[in-house]
Amino acid sequence: MRPNALGTTLAGLVTVVGLTVGSVATAGTSFAATATTAQTTAVAQPAAVTATENFGLTTAEAKNVQDFLAYHWGYTGAIDGQLGTNSWKAFQRCLATYWGYTGAIDGDPGPNTIKALQRLLKDSYGYTGAIDGIAGSGTRAAFKRFAA
Template sequence: MRSITTTRPLVALGVALGIAVGGVAAAGAATTATATTTAAAPAVRAVQNFGLSSAQAKNVQNWLKQNWGYNGSIDGQLGPESWKAFQRNLKEFWGYPGAIDGIPGTETVKALQRLLKDGGWGYTGAIDGIAGDGTRAAFRNFADGI
């Protein structure tokens, strides 16, 4: 028999995992999990256009296809394959230190901000890795000008 000090943390962990994975219904099922069972959410890689229209994102994809080994479809949605190609550019020229993983996280955004600032695309903000209004406006300038 488990003591209350062992069971209570497992139930709390199961509820938290259930909510994270699929909501309250899954939380009830997750409460029966043992300490060796883990719930893994599927890796979802979302499209991240950072304020670009579909037409602007297609411009970026065409540029990536011509210059950075992008071989996906020109669909106006900057998904993982678009961002992998962009990360190759950012790694070579703009100080991106991370893996070529297609995830436009903080380090990808910092390198993008350096490109937008030093490349003359109108970014005047801090290199902070936050894709705010200034980053998005400059990214649109970039997409329109390439």
């Protein structure tokens, strides 16, 4: 080999080795989670109830409910017409006190919350359906009367 060719070859070899070492050194910092790791992480996170459930109420009607909850049941959130977790926690306190709700005060308006709500609505707001935990049209109509 000629001296220039040898120098060029050595320079190229040093460059390749340098790039390889640099790639290996940064491999740890550019780690991407595998699908299994991402799934495990997602499962490990606690689920939070954050959805709004107005059961057919308008924003104005839901604000009326929030006013009632603030006045009587310790609701301290915004009067924004969105019955979210904190609104339903306050409502569950009401339902637990008077209407047979025995579930967790978790802000999730699931079937047990709806059954207690149906008992309240049957007592004073014209609900005539079954206490079935399903917020059907009869439950929604009576809930509108409650919110008026």
